Amino acid sequence: MAALTIDVLRYGHRDVRDYRVTTHCCLVARALGARKIIIEGTPDRGIKESVDGVTKRWGGGFKVEFMESWRSAVRKYKKAGFFIVHLTMYGLPIEKETKKLRKKGKILLIIGSQKVECDVYRLSDANISVTQQPHSEIGALAVALDGLQGGKELAKRFKGAKIRITPQPHGKKVLNAR
Amino acid sequence: MAALTIDVLRYGHRDVRDYRVTTHCCLVARALGARKIIIEGTPDRGIKESVDGVTKRWGGGFKVEFMESWRSAVRKYKKAGFFIVHLTMYGLPIEKETKKLRKKGKILLIIGSQKVECDVYRLSDANISVTQQPHSEIGALAVALDGLQGGKELAKRFKGAKIRITPQPHGKKVLNAR
Numbered sequence A, B: 001m002a003a004l005t006i007d008v009l010r011y012g013h014r015d016v017r018d019y020r021v022t023t024h025c026c027l028v029a030r031a032l033g034a035r036k037i038i039i040e041g042t043p044d045r046g047i048k049e050s051v052d053g054v055t056k057r058w059g060g061g062f063k064v065e066f067m068e069s070w071r072s073a074v075r076k077y078k079k080a081g082f083f084i085v086h087l088t089m090y091g092l093p094i095e096k097e098t099k100k101l102r103k104k105g106k107i108l109l110i111i112g113s114q115k116v117e118c119d120v121y122r123l124s125d126a127n128i129s130v131t132q133q134p135h136s137e138i139g140a141l142a143v144a145l146d147g148l149q150g151g152k153e154l155a156k157r158f159k160g161a162k163i164r165i166t167p168q169p170h171g172k173k174v175l176n177a178r
Helices: A019-031 A045-058 A070-081 A094-102 A120-123 A137-148 B019-031 B047-058 B070-079 B094-102 B118-123 B137-148
Strands: A005-012 A036-040 A063-067 A082-092 A108-110 A126-129 A163-165 A174-176 B005-010 B036-042 B065-066 B083-095 B106-111 B126-131 B163-165 B174-176
Touching: A005 A019, A005 A137, A019 A036, A019 A045, A019 A137, A019 B019, A019 B137, A036 A070, A045 A063, A045 A163, A063 A070, A070 A082, A070 A108, A070 A120, A082 A094, A082 A120, A082 A137, A094 A126, A094 A137, A108 A137, A126 A137, A137 B019, A137 B137, A163 B106, B005 B019, B005 B070, B005 B137, B019 B036, B019 B047, B019 B137, B036 B070, B047 B065, B047 B118, B047 B163, B065 B070, B070 B083, B070 B106, B070 B118, B083 B118, B083 B137, B094 B126, B094 B137
Parallel strands: A005 A036, A005 A108, A036 A063, A082 A108, A082 A126, B005 B036, B005 B106, B036 B065, B083 B106, B083 B126
Antiparallel strands: A163 A174, B163 B174
């Protein structure tokens, strides 16, 4: 299985109200091997600084960007050869589509909130569900990233980390990596 | 692989401030096959009503309970033969522990927030990490539930559902199930 390039588009971020949920989306995207997150909405310096701070300490090259329009993001990604996957409980079951999706090489995962415009469904190359139940875009993103990469991302080593955890059965062990 | 019974304990819920994140935890637990969530903290009628409402419409027997002390919850679960698993980035990698954990039959998954008392690490039977990176208890819970159940929960049918989704490549299709 060749490594996938996965970017994430967070649709419909609302300033202040979505601060925590969008931050969770960013951190899940980073920890589970995505390369970048694009947040549709007004640039929120707090989110960017907080996630960039995590990347600075914990390593890797994860990027946070804001864009005013999801349409132009999708257009840009289509041009760059990305396959556009919208995660929605109305879509086709991920467990049946994973093999096909892995072959795409470059994927943009769109995660929304409660109200997503019809055009997101229409303009995406695939609408994919992580269960057909209402739950959480954070949970759906995590399961999708893990499934698409076959769990390989769980052991990903983040380059340039200043600190690193040594797994322990009980307690905490953090090492200075430099 | 025999079916696992998995309950979730949400540690350190703070009233109002954690409303949305805890609701995401509940909905992920339900959608991904957990039986129940225990929330440590002041009973929050809004969360319970919202999640119970989802269960009423979408089916299944998922329960939301509040308990004032995580210790008494852990004690109760230990007595009932559950294996206590604390999800923490400091713990042993889940990808190496999954096989062992699946044999336990009954698991209580503890998910915390940023500050977790040392005793949670000490009193848990296992401390397990979903990556050794800081991210989200919602994301970690989703990956753990999916991994422990080998993805079988993704196709779970919820009994007594009033509405049910028929997966579509584009658009939405919801059926009255009764």
